[in-house]
Amino acid sequence: MNILGSLFNSSIGKKILMALTGLVLVGFVTGHLLGNLQIFLPPQKINAYGHMLESLGIGLWLVRFFLLACVVVHVWVAIQLTRENSAARPMNYGVNHTNRASLASRVMARTGLVVLAFLIYHLLDFTFRVQHPEWSRHSFALADGTLVRDVHTMMVQGFSRPGVAFFYILAVGLLSYHLAHGVVSLVQTLGFKNERWTRGLECFARVYCWGYFLLNAAIPLAILGGWVKAHV
Amino acid sequence: MVASTPAKKLFSVTLRVWRQASPAQLGKFVDYPAHNVSPDMSFLELLDVVNDGLTVSNDEPIAFAHDCREGICGTCSCTINGKPHGPGKGVATCQVYMRSFQAGDVIVVEPFRATAFPIIKDLVVERSAFDKIQQAGGFISARTGAAPDANSILVSKAVADLAMDAAACIGCGACVAACKNASAMLFVAAKVSHLGLMPQGQPERDRRVLAMVQTMDEAGFGNCTNQYECSAVCPKTITHDFIARLNRDYVGALFRSKLQPVSASAGGGA
Amino acid sequence: MAKLDSKIPSGPLADKWQQHKTQIKLVNPANKRKYEIIVVGAGLAGSSAAATLAELGYRVKSFVFQDSPRRAHSIAAQGGINGTKNYQNDGDSVHRLFYDTLKGGDYRAREANVHRLAEVSANIIDQCAAQGVPFAREYSGHLANRSFGGAQVSRTFYARGQTGQQLLLGAYSALSRMVGQGAVELHPNSEMLDLVIVDGHAKGVIVRDLKTGAITRHSADAVILATGGYGNVFNLSTYARQSNTTAIWRAYKRGACMANPCYTQIHPTCIPVSGDYQSKLTLMSESLRNDGRIWVPKNKADIKKEPSAIAEADRDYYLERIYPSFGNLAPRDVASRAAMRMCDEGRGVGETGLGVYLDFADAIKRLGEPAVRERYGNLFDIYHEITAENAYQAPMRIFPAVHYTMGGLWVDYNLMSNVPGLFVLGEANFSDHGANRLGASALMQGLADGYFVIPYTIGDYLAQQKPSAQSNIDRPEFKQAAESVSAQTKQLLNNPGKEPVSHFHKRLGKIMWEHCGMARTKQGLESALQKIPALREEFVANVKVPGSAETLNQSLEKAGRVADFIDLGELMCRDALTREESCGGHFREEYQYPDGECKRDDEKFGHVAAWEYQGPGQTPLRNIEPLNYEFTKMSVRSYK
Numbered sequence A: 001m002n003i004l005g006s007l008f009n010s011s012i013g014k015k016i017l018m019a020l021t022g023l024v025l026v027g028f029v030t031g032h033l034l035g036n037l038q039i040f041l042p043p044q045k046i047n048a049y050g051h052m053l054e055s056l057g058i059g060l061w062l063v064r065f066f067l068l069a070c071v072v073v074h075v076w077v078a079i080q081l082t083r084e085n086s087a088a089r090p091m092n093y094g095v096n097h098t099n100r101a102s103l104a105s106r107v108m109a110r111t112g113l114v115v116l117a118f119l120i121y122h123l124l125d126f127t128f129r130v131q132h133p134e135w136s137r138h139s140f141a142l143a144d145g146t147l148v149r150d151v152h153t154m155m156v157q158g159f160s161r162p163g164v165a166f167f168y169i170l171a172v173g174l175l176s177y178h179l180a181h182g183v184v185s186l187v188q189t190l191g192f193k194n195e196r197w198t199r200g201l202e203c204f205a206r207v208y209c210w211g212y213f214l215l216n217a218a219i220p221l222a223i224l225g226g227w228v229k230a231h232v
Numbered sequence B: 001m002v003a004s005t006p007a008k009k010l011f012s013v014t015l016r017v018w019r020q021a022s023p024a025q026l027g028k029f030v031d032y033p034a035h036n037v038s039p040d041m042s043f044l045e046l047l048d049v050v051n052d053g054l055t056v057s058n059d060e061p062i063a064f065a066h067d068c069r070e071g072i073c074g075t076c077s078c079t080i081n082g083k084p085h086g087p088g089k090g091v092a093t094c095q096v097y098m099r100s101f102q103a104g105d106v107i108v109v110e111p112f113r114a115t116a117f118p119i120i121k122d123l124v125v126e127r128s129a130f131d132k133i134q135q136a137g138g139f140i141s142a143r144t145g146a147a148p149d150a151n152s153i154l155v156s157k158a159v160a161d162l163a164m165d166a167a168a169c170i171g172c173g174a175c176v177a178a179c180k181n182a183s184a185m186l187f188v189a190a191k192v193s194h195l196g197l198m199p200q201g202q203p204e205r206d207r208r209v210l211a212m213v214q215t216m217d218e219a220g221f222g223n224c225t226n227q228y229e230c231s232a233v234c235p236k237t238i239t240h241d242f243i244a245r246l247n248r249d250y251v252g253a254l255f256r257s258k259l260q261p262v263s264a265s266a267g268g269g270a
Numbered sequence C: 001m002a003k004l005d006s007k008i009p010s011g012p013l014a015d016k017w018q019q020h021k022t023q024i025k026l027v028n029p030a031n032k033r034k035y036e037i038i039v040v041g042a043g044l045a046g047s048s049a050a051a052t053l054a055e056l057g058y059r060v061k062s063f064v065f066q067d068s069p070r071r072a073h074s075i076a077a078q079g080g081i082n083g084t085k086n087y088q089n090d091g092d093s094v095h096r097l098f099y100d101t102l103k104g105g106d107y108r109a110r111e112a113n114v115h116r117l118a119e120v121s122a123n124i125i126d127q128c129a130a131q132g133v134p135f136a137r138e139y140s141g142h143l144a145n146r147s148f149g150g151a152q153v154s155r156t157f158y159a160r161g162q163t164g165q166q167l168l169l170g171a172y173s174a175l176s177r178m179v180g181q182g183a184v185e186l187h188p189n190s191e192m193l194d195l196v197i198v199d200g201h202a203k204g205v206i207v208r209d210l211k212t213g214a215i216t217r218h219s220a221d222a223v224i225l226a227t228g229g230y231g232n233v234f235n236l237s238t239y240a241r242q243s244n245t246t247a248i249w250r251a252y253k254r255g256a257c258m259a260n261p262c263y264t265q266i267h268p269t270c271i272p273v274s275g276d277y278q279s280k281l282t283l284m285s286e287s288l289r290n291d292g293r294i295w296v297p298k299n300k301a302d303i304k305k306e307p308s309a310i311a312e313a314d315r316d317y318y319l320e321r322i323y324p325s326f327g328n329l330a331p332r333d334v335a336s337r338a339a340m341r342m343c344d345e346g347r348g349v350g351e352t353g354l355g356v357y358l359d360f361a362d363a364i365k366r367l368g369e370p371a372v373r374e375r376y377g378n379l380f381d382i383y384h385e386i387t388a389e390n391a392y393q394a395p396m397r398i399f400p401a402v403h404y405t406m407g408g409l410w411v412d413y414n415l416m417s418n419v420p421g422l423f424v425l426g427e428a429n430f431s432d433h434g435a436n437r438l439g440a441s442a443l444m445q446g447l448a449d450g451y452f453v454i455p456y457t458i459g460d461y462l463a464q465q466k467p468s469a470q471s472n473i474d475r476p477e478f479k480q481a482a483e484s485v486s487a488q489t490k491q492l493l494n495n496p497g498k499e500p501v502s503h504f505h506k507r508l509g510k511i512m513w514e515h516c517g518m519a520r521t522k523q524g525l526e527s528a529l530q531k532i533p534a535l536r537e538e539f540v541a542n543v544k545v546p547g548s549a550e551t552l553n554q555s556l557e558k559a560g561r562v563a564d565f566i567d568l569g570e571l572m573c574r575d576a577l578t579r580e581e582s583c584g585g586h587f588r589e590e591y592q593y594p595d596g597e598c599k600r601d602d603e604k605f606g607h608v609a610a611w612e613y614q615g616p617g618q619t620p621l622r623n624i625e626p627l628n629y630e631f632t633k634m635s636v637r638s639y640k
Ligand SMILES: Cc1cc2nc3c(=O)[nH]c(=O)nc-3n(C[C@H](O)[C@H](O)[C@H](O)COP(=O)(O)OP(=O)(O)OC[C@H]3O[C@@H](n4cnc5c(N)ncnc54)[C@H](O)[C@@H]3O)c2cc1C
Pocket: C040, C041, C042, C043, C044, C045, C046, C063, C064, C065, C066, C069, C071, C072, C073, C074, C075, C076, C077, C078, C079, C080, C081, C163, C164, C190, C191, C192, C193, C226, C227, C228, C229, C238, C239, C240, C243, C244, C246, C247, C283, C403, C404, C425, C426, C427, C428, C439, C440, C441, C442, C443, C444, C446
């Protein structure tokens, strides 16, 4: 069997795939957050940033394709692992007892599912703009006069819908919770964790996840609360 | 002035025990009251006493696995109140004493549960999957008689101590029983780490880890999800750091084994 | 009358083994494949033998009653294993280990066997290190040693307090490797219940599958028993609960001689019995006696008092009093017997009155608690786990317990019993420890037998045999043996009795402990020889074995084993009665020096007693193998 085959077929291989794709996705959501935080700056910043990304052309599609592949592998492996794991322990104990597995670690599949559902909605909404095709129109003039898409308005309008904002906050909350286990776990799976610095790692993960959640939640809250307003 | 030592207070508990006549039959919980329990009795001694009572009253005694009764052979294997090996840290079932329980307690006793450990009868499970994993690679090939002087290969104290930490595994399977996924990673990690740490174990290091993991997978154990229930119940408190080590060893071995040039004698010549 | 030819090679002691190896017959490599060997037991002796024989090319079948070979009782050994490496440069040598072992055995072992054991001991350490056994190391990376009783040099190798475990896992890994290669056929959960003899040679075994109850026949060209010791005849001992005598006992009933069955080792420092439910006695390392002081109250009236409430003047530090020069470090047997005497006088402590104090108060005062914790912390922890008592604050309670059996099936220098083709290794044979075994020597013997002796000596027998395993299986001897096993099973299950097996085991244990334990007397042994047959009758009439023969049935397993223990117990008492001397672990009160030391009678008893079965109800025959000491003088054992 070749390396890829071994990775996809062995238990540890699958875990490694999970960890590696997880690592890529953590990187992506972190970058995504940093980009989004530009909503708190004057509108031309985020719009210029959006334009910059779109002008990558084929590069953007390659990145998108790679991320999508990561999501697919991550989800596919998760399904495999879950199935195998429940087959390995078909019968539960009469007394349900947990020694130290965190709640976050025990609900990974469920948090992951909600996040996946949100991801699909989010892509349809903001990337493919199926509900609001008008968001696709170029209508913002940068300082040099280039007309670009008005991401700022899209976000403000998007999050002014309280239902969407709520779903968003819930999803990033669950994603943070997913990461609370995921970030530490991937270090273990990749073989770099040990008791000597577990505490430090766990601390970092906690700060990271809270930070990720609060900063993400701040965006729709600021829009709903009227602190970030449409510029037109 | 000083009173004589008061006799130990005896108490009663109820044992709620999993009874299953054979692998194929369905099992169920049955309650057995136990009286005059001394706090100094071991949990298995209580089972002995209950069994003698069952024998006298024409019932079939509860089958349970045990041998050394001092926490080293790894035979005993009860899940007590949902925890493999029962209350306490770093102990096997045979090292649980009745003083860990209170008068009136209902103590739920089950076998280790995992697809790879089918139930043979009552509380006894089949753990030969562990032997299979060992046979696949859990050794250092050292033909009898071919060994060099023991001091010709030095092993630093730190490495020997760490290897001993891993080698302390008694092969009980509690790690599998505690894991929500019935994964055998802690056991395999302990084996792979012990042999992989010793300098004598280097030549076969890659082959060993690949073969043992493959056999582990084939035996129907689940996958590790890094929740560390295993090390929490391990009677030898073997750390899950060895699992990280195993992961690292596995990936290393996978890449090395696939990327190394093939030697001519093995059919790799032009 | 059995022929007991020890086959000790001639020549100078130091050359015997080397010469023997060059002179015995060999099986050529291509032919080895044609021979099948059955190995029963996979403790240190059995695993090492099975693995090595398979490496040589023989086809091996391995049987153990545990669910895995890794669980054999050898796993429980703690202290260490001797090897004459002289790494410490303290003057150790093969001869010194030979001499220590022979003297430790109170001059009741064969010189030639003991010398061979000492010779191969160094190879064992090399072999185990090569297998990756994580022996304790110095910071320099060299192997560490500790010293053990009965020796003046440091030659004991160890792996924390789990030496037996690590050595067994080493042997088990070698065995697993051969199983993986298909060279060994492994049968776990399989209890040997009979030996099959064809034309006077051991040619197979009858086995019960403990999971399914199936009774199967297995034939081979030679049978090796490495089934461990029989200390559980006392019911309570430091042995694993399942250790038993059945394999060697059934072989005995098929004609193999049982040698020196009364030689039993009793260890002075174990955790005492706490109640009638007790199933196991836990060993506490003897090293505790280096810093602990042993005492009991002077007055019987004080025995139930808290120890702290007993004034210094009311304490009897009896070892220091009776043996002023040795004090608390008196030899194992002497210390054990003294404790027993105190309890017999009614001055024993603890709930059962069977215990003495081992007090660390002085050591803690002198060295400070941290130093004591550093030395003995893990032992204090074990003690706490079992008794819930804190030995830093109150003295420990200890009591002697049965620990090892030096007796076993008789074997010659090739480790073959008087039944041709039947080999016996490890604790199951009688050969190397005489009347007393030194610490750290049992592991050494098990591995010596398995790795370095049997691989050579079995060839000498096989070379003279035509491979015949396959053709034998249909012989009537196999059928007859299998039928007798089934019949015994059926009889036990159908017995209309009332009492569980444990009831009889406990009673047998009490008889044995009282009359054939630490101190034996003619009168006591004679009364035991009355009580045991009576117990047997009661067992036959009244034992109740529930369940069926077709599934896992632990009551049935126990019943068969206890039946054999009852028979063995009787033979042990008979052996102890006829050995009218004291030696090593066999202490007859009638034969002692004024200081309580064993008084041997080399003239009359400088021999091995090998008992031969004569049929049910018949008194067995006492054969004798004289111990001819060519090189050593039998002298009075003294450690003063
Ligand atoms: C608590 C304790 C500590 C000890 N510490 C030390 C020490 O520090 N140093 C030292 O040198 N010695 C020590 N000893 C003694 C030593 O451990 C044993 O003498 C030795 O391990 C015996 O090994 P063995 O291979 O002969 O038998 P065992 O290890 O007892 O193995 C017996 C094997 O035979 C099998 N068997 C038995 N009957 C049957 C049957 N009927 N059918 C199928 N299989 C059967 C069993 O399954 C098992 O595999 C200690 C002993 C005890 C009890």
